Amino acid sequence: MRATFMYKAGDVRVEHAPDPVVQQPTDAVVRIVRSCVCGSDLHPYHSLSEDDGPAPMGHEFLGVVEELGSEVTGLKRGDVVVAPFAFADNTCALCREGLHTSCPNGGFFASGGVGGAQAEAVRVPQASGTLVKLPVGEDSALLPSLLTLADVYGTGYHAARQARVDERTTVTVIGDGAVGLLAVLSAKQLGAEQIILMGRHKDRTDLGRYFGASDIVAERGEEGVEKVRQLTGGQGTHTVLEAVGHMPAYETAVGVVRPGGVISRVGVPQYEDAPVGFGSLFGPNITLTGGPAPVRAYIDELLPGVLSGAVEPGRVFDRSVTLDETPEGYRAMDRREALKVLVTP
């Protein structure tokens, strides 16, 4: 089959690779119908060293079950399925608490000997716990929106849920990438009325308004903080959903959060240390939360809205490429020419 590998920063190639096969009785093999490029794929695109490549790429997909290990239950060949970006057994204590990303039998696609999803097919460990059957055909017009359940919609939703967004909370969303925009949608679904989106790409912030943003702040840094404070009577918002992962976004979050409020991070931090002492989080009793979203925990909840058309998270895809064109998809996202790129093998 063909599959995407990153050799080093900026160097993405689509190559022939061995066809995936069932290795464990709990595995399945899925033929990929749609995958995509993630904002988090841009982090290695900027920093991967040659020593760490070639790395398989892609962790978001939906597809058709082709092979099943002997212990897989609840699925059959030909099922159209979506997978969360982290596989998990969905039966352990942590999964039952909704923390599938910490499942002791779990892991992440495109790492640890499991292939990437920007490919023609992928091996799915813990298939019974991981794959969710979709009641659509592989030609459904809903595929783009359904694909967002694999990561970006569930990740935006995780940000909002961890921040405990509800009808009484004001919200700032930092970042106008796909996760930020779907954090806006999620905050709206959870009842928030004032949702301030910080982003400076008009086509993206327009989509943010469509998803429910009440205010747009294009300024960054101190100026952006000041603008959010002006919009909130000087106080900042109860919750801040940080969907970027770079230190300036963290600093902005600290700047715009209200005393007693919550900063919920879902952008993968590109730093390890950050200010958390009296002058930043401790003094005003700020809560810092978030992490890799256990999106499996949210699929059942979010799926009906997608199937009914009540929400259209798939609007974040503004470009489509074939698998062979995937390197161009990276380039387009890196240059901010595309918000999110859909890949069709």
Add this chain to the structure above:
Amino acid sequence: MRATFMYKAGDVRVEHAPDPVVQQPTDAVVRIVRSCVCGSDLHPYHSLSEDDGPAPMGHEFLGVVEELGSEVTGLKRGDVVVAPFAFADNTCALCREGLHTSCPNGGFFASGGVGGAQAEAVRVPQASGTLVKLPVGEDSALLPSLLTLADVYGTGYHAARQARVDERTTVTVIGDGAVGLLAVLSAKQLGAEQIILMGRHKDRTDLGRYFGASDIVAERGEEGVEKVRQLTGGQGTHTVLEAVGHMPAYETAVGVVRPGGVISRVGVPQYEDAPVGFGSLFGPNITLTGGPAPVRAYIDELLPGVLSGAVEPGRVFDRSVTLDETPEGYRAMDRREALKVLVTP
């Protein structure tokens, strides 16, 4: 009157100072009946530079109302009252949300032109919102326990509440000072069954057992983390109440918290930056919370248990000094000869 001042690290003096007077119509003056030395007073005791001294000391007191400004309501001369360590109007939006430590009209005793409580009397700004009348005489045997409502009991309770401790959560408490021990008591009151106290002073951890600790871990660092993991099936606890404030305590908290768990800090951080990235908080979806406790928010809830004798948080006081002996109280706490020192003018 006499009052306590810290001139520099290790140099505490009791001196004559002007009698406090009503300065604002919302002020009261309280004659102090009991005050005490706080674990957080030991931070400047180790680090205060001569340029920052002399600093008034003491932020925990109960006493008798002596003077009232013209706008103070709900209090009269002769009332026995306790004050939270942070004064506040108790009427603004933040106070109504229970975040009195961020009240825009509030502040802290022993700072910003407001005197300290290790003294014969103190001026109390925002007296109507700050002072809570106690239904006892100034000779009550309950005074030590009632005094803990000013800070250490409410602070331990804040740690447990912010961590959302309940009957389903396992708990680690880091630190066997007064706040740590009262965090144990608070966790017990909120229903926790497994409460692991990390501390290495046997007289203190014995008191911790009395307050409700189920396990004691005397080891520190990696060894202590390992011990807590052994006690929790390898996973760590859902909540960690950090009542120290030094970086090793933070690192221990990260080491013993369960994936998806909460670290709740009430020890004043003696650092600004700390690990919060993928390898510490983000990867396992750890929540970091806490801050200066809005103890005013908890007094009404905690007072009945103290008055009825159901709980005896005053057991943390294991030494009593006169006001003139306050410097010796600092020395005794610094040498760990005393857990917490009560001061009687």
